[in-house]
Amino acid sequence: MTQEFVTSPTCPSNEVRVTGVMTMEVSNxxxxxxxxxGRALHSYGTPANRLEGALSMCAGLLGxxxxxxxxxxxxxxxxxxxxxxxxxxxxxxxxxxDLGKLVELDETVNALEQGRIGVEDALTRVRFIVNAPPxxxxxxxxxxxxxxxxxxxxxxxxxxxEMLTAGLIGIVVSLMLGLVAKRPNSARLFETxxxxxxxxxxxxxxxxxxxxxxxxATLAGIIILLPGLTLTVAMNELATRDLVSGSxxxxxxxxxxxxxxxxxxxxxxxxxxxxxxxxxxTYVSIPIWLELIVLIASTIAxxxxxxxxxxxxxAMLLAAALGLYGARLGAHLISPQLGASLGAFLVAxxxxxxxxxxxxxxxxxxxxxxxxxxxxxxxFRSFASLLDQNILSGVESAFNVVLVGVSIxxxxxxxxxxxxxxxxx
Numbered sequence: 001m002t003q004e005f006v007t008s009p010t011c012p013s014n015e016v017r018v019t020g021v022m023t024m025e026v027s028n029x030x031x032x033x034x035x036x037x038g039r040a041l042h043s044y045g046t047p048a049n050r051l052e053g054a055l056s057m058c059a060g061l062l063g064x065x066x067x068x069x070x071x072x073x074x075x076x077x078x079x080x081x082x083x084x085x086x087x088x089x090x091x092x093x094x095x096x097x098d099l100g101k102l103v104e105l106d107e108t109v110n111a112l113e114q115g116r117i118g119v120e121d122a123l124t125r126v127r128f129i130v131n132a133p134p135x136x137x138x139x140x141x142x143x144x145x146x147x148x149x150x151x152x153x154x155x156x157x158x159x160x161x162e163m164l165t166a167g168l169i170g171i172v173v174s175l176m177l178g179l180v181a182k183r184p185n186s187a188r189l190f191e192t193x194x195x196x197x198x199x200x201x202x203x204x205x206x207x208x209x210x211x212x213x214x215x216x217a218t219l220a221g222i223i224i225l226l227p228g229l230t231l232t233v234a235m236n237e238l239a240t241r242d243l244v245s246g247s248x249x250x251x252x253x254x255x256x257x258x259x260x261x262x263x264x265x266x267x268x269x270x271x272x273x274x275x276x277x278x279x280x281x282t283y284v285s286i287p288i289w290l291e292l293i294v295l296i297a298s299t300i301a302x303x304x305x306x307x308x309x310x311x312x313x314x315a316m317l318l319a320a321a322l323g324l325y326g327a328r329l330g331a332h333l334i335s336p337q338l339g340a341s342l343g344a345f346l347v348a349x350x351x352x353x354x355x356x357x358x359x360x361x362x363x364x365x366x367x368x369x370x371x372x373x374x375x376x377x378x379x380f381r382s383f384a385s386l387l388d389q390n391i392l393s394g395v396e397s398a399f400n401v402v403l404v405g406v407s408i409x410x411x412x413x414x415x416x417x418x419x420x421x422x423x424x425x
Contacts, residue, residue: 030062031079033112033123035088037105038068038075040130043095044102046363047233048245051075054109057423061113072248094252099308099364104129106361135307138178144301145170145224151298153220154291157283161212162220165205169198169221191225191256195263196270198222203271211279214271218264224305225260227253228374229367235405236412295320302368312364315354319369322346327373337403340373344411345418347373352419362421373408 038055046054048070055077059066069076072094078087105126112122136144149170153162173194180190198221202214230253237246286294299320303313326346330339347369348362355362 029120029123030059030064031077031088033119033126034059034062034064034066035077035090036123036126036130037109038070038077039090039092040101040105040126042070042075042090042092043130044099044105045095045097045233046102048237048242049240052242054423058109058112062119069244070242071245072252097306097367098134099303099306099312099361099367100135101129101132101307102361102363103309103312110359135309136304138174140304142171142174144304145174147297147301148224148305149173149221151294151301152223153217154286154294156216156220158213158216158220159282159284161205161209162217164209165202165212165214165217166220166223168205169201169218170224172197172201173222173225191259192263192266194222194225195260195265196267199264199267200271200274203268203274206279207275213279213282214268218267222260222264225256227256229371230256231401231405232370232374232408235409239409239413295324299368302371306367308364308368312360315358315365316368319347319350319354319365320372322350323369323372337400338407340404341407341411341414343373344370344408345415346411348412348415349419352415352421355422359422370408370412373404 034055037058038051041051041054051070052068055068056066059079064079065081067078073092075090075092076087077090078085080086108117108122108125108129111117112119117125134141146167147170149166149168150163153166156162158166176190176194176197195218198218199214202217202221205217206212206214230249234246234249234253237243237249239246296317299317300313302320303310303316308316323343323346325343327340327343330342333339333342348366351362351364351366351369354360354365
């Protein structure tokens, strides 16, 4: 629902007008375009600093005097001079990253900026993009969840049992996400329930397949749900002084980690009644050719979950490789925690160059590259240790989460200085 707060010399400052639910009915097409664009960008995971910058650029292009304020669940937009300002509130729930639609929105803004279309045509395009169905269907996305889970287990040093179990957990996660989409009221318990089912499935698999590290398989299977990317975005927003959005996003990530950790703890407690056996992880060293295959397969799966266009796949693969191997080089040169800054720097610099050369959003390559660096798994291990009453291990893991997150943000900021972004998107 969109609410319009009107402040003018002839209108009381507290008057509220409800202007629409699914489609905003605004008399000024320029304002309507900016509002629809803002809601779409917000839904597709654009950070507050880039969202506000992009909307300010569009409003200036259309000759609108404007101010914007974004939080993870709302967007305020004010138009006009201060003494006669009109403010709109858009209530938005955080959505899934959709790189394909983000590219199409950027193309629409470019066409408007170059004068190839008018503002009313641009508004129509934005509404068409938002209402278009997902690029990839549920079956393809389910397979991608499984591939990412199995790939994560491989990168964590797991053998075929961990990889197989993590892939099965990924399928369960995808199916439960489909159920939650049909029953939004159950979303509040989703992380806890999926954490419990993942742990139970891992223990059951250890009974059927033989002993293996059930904790590693569980972590890998739910890796896509861990809010490591949200943690990194939150720290980036805090670093750019978007304090309200960054703080809210940080608390939201903390709650997701807490819910997942609590669900896994319940699952392992219930799993005591299953005659499965947990075993310490035996790290399996994989050859470089197999690691490259896993990296390529995982990146393709990420491109499906991010709804990216196939033409951007090669650039996404390059970004993923730069992030992974850049972080490893940084860990060798500096430390495992601070070395992530080198991977983040390489990914962000490459993404900004990609944006300049192709005139497409830097997020297309930034997201798949950064997600391999984010500290979500460390945060989960921290909560797991605390739940197991391993206080020292939990606090150490939590401190490492902060170090890795700050390291990634520093790398991103340095890259934006070395290779300035083309524009806010």
